[in-house]
Amino acid sequence: MSRIVSFEASDVRFPTSSTLDGSDAMNLDPDYSAAYLRLATDSADGLEGHGFVFTIGRGTDVEVAAIRALAPYVLDRDLEPMLDDMGGLWRELVYDSQLRWLGPEKGVMHMAIGAVVNALWDLKAKRAGLPLWQLLSSMTPEQLVDLVDFRYLSDALTREDALAILAAAVPGRAAREADLVASGYAAYTTTPGWLGYSDEKLERLCREAVADGFLQIKLKVGSSRDDDVRRLGIARGAVGPGIRIAVDANQRWDRDEAIDWMRDLAPFDIAWLEEPTNPDDILSHAAISRGVAPIPVATGEHGGGRVMFKQFLQADALQVLQIDATRVAGVNENLAILLLAAKFGVPVCPHAGGVGLCEIVQHLSMFDLVAVSGKKDGRMIEFVDHLHEHFVTPVDVHDGRYWPPTAPGAGSEMHDASIREFTFADRANA
Amino acid sequence: MSRIVSFEASDVRFPTSSTLDGSDAMNLDPDYSAAYLRLATDSADGLEGHGFVFTIGRGTDVEVAAIRALAPYVLDRDLEPMLDDMGGLWRELVYDSQLRWLGPEKGVMHMAIGAVVNALWDLKAKRAGLPLWQLLSSMTPEQLVDLVDFRYLSDALTREDALAILAAAVPGRAAREADLVASGYAAYTTTPGWLGYSDEKLERLCREAVADGFLQIKLKVGSSRDDDVRRLGIARGAVGPGIRIAVDANQRWDRDEAIDWMRDLAPFDIAWLEEPTNPDDILSHAAISRGVAPIPVATGEHGGGRVMFKQFLQADALQVLQIDATRVAGVNENLAILLLAAKFGVPVCPHAGGVGLCEIVQHLSMFDLVAVSGKKDGRMIEFVDHLHEHFVTPVDVHDGRYWPPTAPGAGSEMHDASIREFTFADRANA
Numbered sequence: 121m122s123r124i125v126s127f128e129a130s131d132v133r134f135p136t137s138s139t140l141d142g143s144d145a146m147n148l149d150p151d152y153s154a155a156y157l158r159l160a161t162d163s164a165d166g167l168e169g170h171g172f173v174f175t176i177g178r179g180t181d182v183e184v185a186a187i188r189a190l191a192p193y194v195l196d197r198d199l200e201p202m203l204d205d206m207g208g209l210w211r212e213l214v215y216d217s218q219l220r221w222l223g224p225e226k227g228v229m230h231m232a233i234g235a236v237v238n239a240l241w242d243l244k245a246k247r248a249g250l251p252l253w254q255l256l257s258s259m260t261p262e263q264l265v266d267l268v269d270f271r272y273l274s275d276a277l278t279r280e281d282a283l284a285i286l287a288a289a290v291p292g293r294a295a296r297e298a299d300l301v302a303s304g305y306a307a308y309t310t311t312p313g314w315l316g317y318s319d320e321k322l323e324r325l326c327r328e329a330v331a332d333g334f335l336q337i338k339l340k341v342g343s344s345r346d347d348d349v350r351r352l353g354i355a356r357g358a359v360g361p362g363i364r365i366a367v368d369a370n371q372r373w374d375r376d377e378a379i380d381w382m383r384d385l386a387p388f389d390i391a392w393l394e395e396p397t398n399p400d401d402i403l404s405h406a407a408i409s410r411g412v413a414p415i416p417v418a419t420g421e422h423g424g425g426r427v428m429f430k431q432f433l434q435a436d437a438l439q440v441l442q443i444d445a446t447r448v449a450g451v452n453e454n455l456a457i458l459l460l461a462a463k464f465g466v467p468v469c470p471h472a473g474g475v476g477l478c479e480i481v482q483h484l485s486m487f488d489l490v491a492v493s494g495k496k497d498g499r500m501i502e503f504v505d506h507l508h509e510h511f512v513t514p515v516d517v518h519d520g521r522y523w524p525p526t527a528p529g530a531g532s533e534m535h536d537a538s539i540r541e542f543t544f545a546d547r548a549n550a
Numbered sequence: 551m552s553r554i555v556s557f558e559a560s561d562v563r564f565p566t567s568s569t570l571d572g573s574d575a576m577n578l579d580p581d582y583s584a585a586y587l588r589l590a591t592d593s594a595d596g597l598e599g600h601g602f603v604f605t606i607g608r609g610t611d612v613e614v615a616a617i618r619a620l621a622p623y624v625l626d627r628d629l630e631p632m633l634d635d636m637g638g639l640w641r642e643l644v645y646d647s648q649l650r651w652l653g654p655e656k657g658v659m660h661m662a663i664g665a666v667v668n669a670l671w672d673l674k675a676k677r678a679g680l681p682l683w684q685l686l687s688s689m690t691p692e693q694l695v696d697l698v699d700f701r702y703l704s705d706a707l708t709r710e711d712a713l714a715i716l717a718a719a720v721p722g723r724a725a726r727e728a729d730l731v732a733s734g735y736a737a738y739t740t741t742p743g744w745l746g747y748s749d750e751k752l753e754r755l756c757r758e759a760v761a762d763g764f765l766q767i768k769l770k771v772g773s774s775r776d777d778d779v780r781r782l783g784i785a786r787g788a789v790g791p792g793i794r795i796a797v798d799a800n801q802r803w804d805r806d807e808a809i810d811w812m813r814d815l816a817p818f819d820i821a822w823l824e825e826p827t828n829p830d831d832i833l834s835h836a837a838i839s840r841g842v843a844p845i846p847v848a849t850g851e852h853g854g855g856r857v858m859f860k861q862f863l864q865a866d867a868l869q870v871l872q873i874d875a876t877r878v879a880g881v882n883e884n885l886a887i888l889l890l891a892a893k894f895g896v897p898v899c900p901h902a903g904g905v906g907l908c909e910i911v912q913h914l915s916m917f918d919l920v921a922v923s924g925k926k927d928g929r930m931i932e933f934v935d936h937l938h939e940h941f942v943t944p945v946d947v948h949d950g951r952y953w954p955p956t957a958p959g960a961g962s963e964m965h966d967a968s969i970r971e972f973t974f975a976d977r978a979n980a
Contacts, residue, residue: 146645146647146650147647147648147650147651148647149647149648150647150648150651151648175648175651175652176647176648176651177648178619178646178648178649179616179619179648179649179651179652179659181615181619182612182615182616182619182652182658182659182662183652185611185612185615185616186609186612186615186658189608189609189611189612215576216608217576217577217578217579217580217606218577218579218580218581218605218606218607218608218609219608219609220576220577221577221580221605221606221609222605222609222612222613222657222658222661223656223657224801224828224829224852225828225830226653226656226657226830226854227652227653227656227657227658227659227660228612228616228652228657228658228659229609229612229657229658230657231652232612271804272804272827272828272831272834273804274804274805274806274807275804275805275806275834275837371654374701374702374703374704374705375704375705376704376705377704397702398654398655398702398857399654400655400656400830400854400855400857400858400861401702401857401860401861402832402833402861403832403861403864403865404702404705407705422654424656424830424854425830427828427830427831428830430831431830431831431832431833434833435833
């Protein structure tokens with residue numbers, strides 16, 4: 121029997137605001153950051169579990185405090201029973217009768233639970249000698265549903281529904297895994313489209329994206345209608361008619377404004393409209409979905425949790441579901457969301473970029489392909505080409521596709537040197 | 551010109567779990583707590599601003615960290631321009647482009663903003679020499695709408711709608727204020743109904759509630775159907791047919807379970823059903839509202855913010871709206887919610903109890919009566935008789951009614967001695 125003997129949380133911030141990488145209509149000058157957790161055990165194998173919450177600068181110290189508040193729940197505990205019952209651990213953390221008041225199931229505390237859960241999954245995958253996507257894809261339908269808490273989901277998805285979805289995917293697992301290894305998983309790139317970039321840089325990056333094999337790019341919109349039209353013209357001209365262009369308003373609009381604004385952008389053949397308004401506004405997303413059809417509405421990177429995703433699906437308020445690796449309470453909750461999406465027949469196209477989000481979330485999409493939805497239809501993972509060098513097992517993206525990781529773990533381990541170099545010391549100026 | 555020269559956040563916890571005060575189906579053993587903020591200025595008047603977030607034990611340290619992260623936004627700033635433009639300050643905090651990632655507009659960071667905003671309102675009211683309800687009731691409709699951010703609300707409530715609501719209430723302000731001072735504001739009591747109490751204690755407290763003049767009591771339900779039926783029988787027997795009995799499930803059920811369970815409780819003449827399921831589940835609340843009609847559904851103490859309340863109203867998912875003084879981003883956001891409720895014609899019955907919630911939230915209901923909805927129809931403020939002794943201006947509740955506070959401020963100031971005695975030192979055991 122082993123135990124968790126070290127629980128180390130760090131405030132890691134990269135000064136990305138200086139280059140306007142990541143700038144959009146709501147996030148003007150992000151410093152891409154991580155509230156980072158490293159778990160060590162007393163096992164002779166020396167394996168560690170790493171997890172984090174992606175943040176964008178100020179407030180990372182608050183997220184670190186929230187992660188530290190969870191140390192008593194895992195530190196000095198017997199490891200194997202915990203890793204053998206990750207569903208039980210998830211419920212213990214999410215339903216803690218005092219911590220729950222701070223959400224429930226949303227915001228700083230919920231994301232902190234995600235970091236702890238994901239760090240334990242990283243450790244579990246390393247101990248199994250498998251990349252996370254393969255570990256999950258090797259579990260039985262019964263083992264997988266045990267990871268999910270169906271409370272508050274039963275009006276849309278029961279344990280029996282989930283078992284049926286997973287069981288139906290079992291026969292094709294091997295063939296899809298072989299196909300995944302041979303062909304990779306589709307990616308799209310947001311690298312060209314940040315608002316802070318000049319027209320020249322936008323055009324150059326659009327051409328490079330096509331040359332790099334991407335079949336979809338994404339542009340940030342929502343600050344100026346004239347600018348959006350001009351920039352979409354440049355982008356469409358640069359990529360030609362065969363490449364998909366999605367737009368992302370980052371919550372900038374109200375309901376009617378979104379529908380109206382999109383009239384000017386629709387002629388550019390828009391692949392999807394992302395985050396048109398407040399991410400909690402299910403009813404407005406449903407109205408916008410009707411108003412901009414046939415353009416699909418995509419959202420999820422700020423989705424508070426499974427109860428919100430359930431309702432977005434029930435209300436047909438999204439047609440592309442964007443999971444995020446560190447917004448919800450970890451792998452378990454994302455499995456619940458993948459199952460909901462499968463039940464409703466909606467494609468999942470994860471949010472990524474940030475710090476290490478590509479590295480983690482690819483595991484969930486690949487697992488979804490192999491063992492949950494079993495589908496590739498229009499699905500792709502966001503890719504942004506920055507900060508990968510800080511990770512021990514950076515993504516392998518080429519020819520416009522993610523190639524399945526082979527290293528054991530969840531992809532979440534940052535280099536020691538990066539953590540040390542970018543640990544944020546000056547809280548007074550936070 | 552004055553400046554904020556001190557920003558002091560404290561972790562204050564009362565060991566209420568030892569008596570099971572506050573125990574319900576989800577909150578088994580709360581230690582009623584506050585992440586407490588005290589602002590001091592360099593003004594010769596020596597007035598301070600006090601605000602806090604109500605919490606229930608573990609995690610209060612996280613909330614304190616979130617409040618501390620906001621110090622740079624108010625410390626050393628010129629005070630008068632800030633107090634003169636509280637709407638601007640609200641937007642500055644809520645739309646901070648980096649902190650916003652941690653919500654947006656929900657959870658730990660959003661509640662922390664509420665503590666800061668409320669502390670400034672406390673200070674503003676003290677400087678005006680008025681209790682908060684009277685200060686707000688003395689502002690013009692234009693001044694009041696300037697406090698509200700209408701982004702994301704425009705599909706349900708515009709600035710013009712709000713102005714019309716507030717202007718319509720102006721002529722009757724003086725008469726309603728006189729009536730309020732003469733007659734007080736209706737209260738109901740939750741003191742009898744905690745799950746951890748014995749049947750004997752329940753019966754005794756029910757009789758005492760009636761003797762104390764309360765016209766409504768509330769019982770916690772949802773742990774055991776048989777227990778609920780037995781306890782409701784005891785309560786109904788003790789209070790007689792003329793007293794209203796509400797039930798509160800504290801999020802215990804799924805959608806269909808709530809509707810089914812209520813079939814057994816409906817014969818006891820239920821005044822409202824509170825928090826039947828997850829507080830973010832608008833669509834299930836709407837279905838439950840239809841399923842348990844004519845019993846009204848009440849919710850809001852965990853309402854993430856104005857965007858959620860807007861949707862609950864649009865979907866007819868609540869028929870009694872329960873604001874909370876410290877869950878959303880302070881007075882400004884609660885004004886937005888009061889205006890939404892007025893627009894939809896839904897009565898507001900605040901959540902209170904906890905630590906100091908009665909002391910603050912009464913100001914909002916009294917302001918609503920005088921200057922917003924102008925209505926008393928079925929409206930009442932929750933009352934729980936504990937922890938009031940820790941406040942400098944404790945509520946005056948007698949004859950089943952809240953009596954309007956006359957002391958300047960927002961009611962949020964705790965005694966120094968209480969803060970010192972109950973400051974939580976042992977984080978390792980949190």
